[in-house]
Amino acid sequence: MTEGLGASGYLAGESASLVSYLAGQLGKPVLVEGPAGVGKTELAKALSRTTGRKLIRLQCYEGLDEAKALYEWNYRKQLLRIQTEAADAGWEAVQEDIFGEEFLLTRPLLQAIAEDEPVVLLIDEIDKTDQEFEAMLLEVLSDFQISIPELGVIEAKSHPLVVLTSNNTRELTEALKRRCLYLWLDYPDIERELSIVRLHAPDLSEDVARKLVEVVHMVRGLDLKKPPSIAESIDWARALILLGADDIDQSVFERTLSIIVKHRTDLDVVAERVGVKLGGGSGILGRVG
Numbered sequence: 573m574t575e576g577l578g579a580s581g582y583l584a585g586e587s588a589s590l591v592s593y594l595a596g597q598l599g600k601p602v603l604v605e606g607p608a609g610v611g612k613t614e615l616a617k618a619l620s621r622t623t624g625r626k627l628i629r630l631q632c633y634e635g636l637d638e639a640k641a642l643y644e645w646n647y648r649k650q651l652l653r654i655q656t657e658a659a660d661a662g663w664e665a666v667q668e669d670i671f672g673e674e675f676l677l678t679r680p681l682l683q684a685i686a687e688d689e690p691v692v693l694l695i696d697e698i699d700k701t702d703q704e705f706e707a708m709l710l711e712v713l714s715d716f717q718i719s720i721p722e723l724g725v726i727e728a729k730s731h732p733l734v735v736l737t738s739n740n741t742r743e744l745t746e747a748l749k750r751r752c753l754y755l756w757l758d759y760p761d762i763e764r765e766l767s768i769v770r771l772h773a774p775d776l777s778e779d780v781a782r783k784l785v786e787v788v789h790m791v792r793g794l795d796l797k798k799p800p801s802i803a804e805s806i807d808w809a810r811a812l813i814l815l816g817a818d819d820i821d822q823s824v825f826e827r828t829l830s831i832i833v834k835h836r837t838d839l840d841v842v843a844e845r846v847g848v849k850l851g852g853g854s855g856i857l858g859r860v861g
Contacts (some may be wrong), residue, residue, distance in 0.1 A: 573622075582618035583768050592619055601713050601734035602747060603698075606757035609801020610737050613839045615757075616694040616735040618692045625733065626687065630680035630837070632701045638708060642718060646675045671722035671809070681709075685716055685728035692733045698748075699738040706748045713751045716744040762789055768802060773809035784809055784821050788832060791842055800832035808832050 574589040583660040594616070595602045604612045605659045620627035630641055637760070667718060678686060683691040712718060717727035747766065760768065769776070776784075785805065792799040800808075808831045817824050823829070827842070833842050 575588065575617050576622040577615075577618050580621040581689075582614055582617040582773065583764065583771060584615070585760075585764070587632070587666060588755060588757065595753055596733060597621070599731050601736060602755055603736045603738065603753045604757055605738045605745070607759065607799070609668065609799075609803060610757045612697055612737040613694065613803055614624070614759055616692055616696075616737070619733060619735065620692040623690075623692065623733065626689070627694060628680050628684045628687075628691050628692045628706045628732070629696060631706075632695065632697045633702055633798035633857055634697075634702075636701050636705055638674045640687045641679050641681050641705070641708075643679055644677050645671075645722075648676050650675050656662070676720075676723075676735075681712055682718055682726070684732045684734075685712070685718065685730075686726065687732075690728050690730040690732060692735065695734065695736045697739060699741045699744060703745055706745050708753065710747060713748070728858045730734075758791075758798075759792060762786060765802065766806060769805055769809050773813060775813050776809050777818065780820060781809060782814060784812070787820065787825075787846065791832060792848055794838075794841055794845055796833070796838045796841060797835045798833075798838065806830045 573593040574584055574586075577584040577589060582793070591602055594600070604615060606612055616629075617627060621626075650652075653670050653675075680693070684691050695709070716731055718726050720726060737746075751770075759765070763787055765788070766782055769781050769785060770778075773781070788800050788805050788808070802807060808828060809826055811831055812820070812824070815824070815828070829839060831840060833839050
């Protein structure tokens with residue numbers, strides 16, 4: 573599993589590889605928690621590439637309901653069918669006609685279990701929904717089936733590999749956690765993040781890449797509204813390649829700081845605190861590495 577994820581561009585730690593392997597073998601959903609930007613969503617994408625399964629994604633948000641997650645009826649098409657029915661057609665005949673699969677609009681959860689071939693179902697940022705939505709998920713995650721009053725129970729044609737991600741902004745229900753394998757992802761250490769940066773930006777020199785990663789770790793140690801993610805480390809590395817930078821001096825650092833820092837107040841904090849930690853003066857990053 574580690575080799576497969578690596579070949580897909582995802583350098584997984586032992587725990588991530590183990591949980592991913594067990595999820596496939598046991599048919600259990602995986603709940604992946606951790607700070608924003610540590611690779612939770614990317615793990616699901618990498619699993620899709622590694623297993624050759626189609627990826628179906630449900631992006632969660634506050635107020636998400638069954639109509640956007642499970643299914644809804646195509647009311648306009650139903651109304652058109654009713655209007656075109658013969659005037660003497662009884663309601664029972666019309667009702668049976670308009671509540672068929674032809675009028676059903678599938679959303680990600682229903683689509684995932686209705687696919688003929690197994691898929692990877694990504695339920696992204698589940699912590700942004702409420703407990704009522706979690707309760708609705710239990711039937712899908714426990715039995716891989718969905719109940720539609722007008723049609724009955726639709727069972728899965730194949731079992732999807734389910735990955736739920738959470739930024740840990742609220743406590744999820746125990747009922748949901750019981751049904752899942754659990755994986756906590758945190759920011760990687762310097763050596764692992766260096767490997768990740770080198771994988772995605774191989775043209776960056778070893779010295780500059782190490783300096784970049786060490787600076788990012790210093791920035792993450794500050795009290796910021798949004799610490800830089802792994803993806804932003806990679807973006808910074810690629811930007812340095814495009815700029816032809818062979819070092820990270822004060823000028824390069826100040827001009828490219830907005831790639832890893834995304835809040836105005838954070839910019840001030842990083843410019844001041846990182847400069848102080850690295851000795852200040854004209855070479856703000858001269859002592860890194």
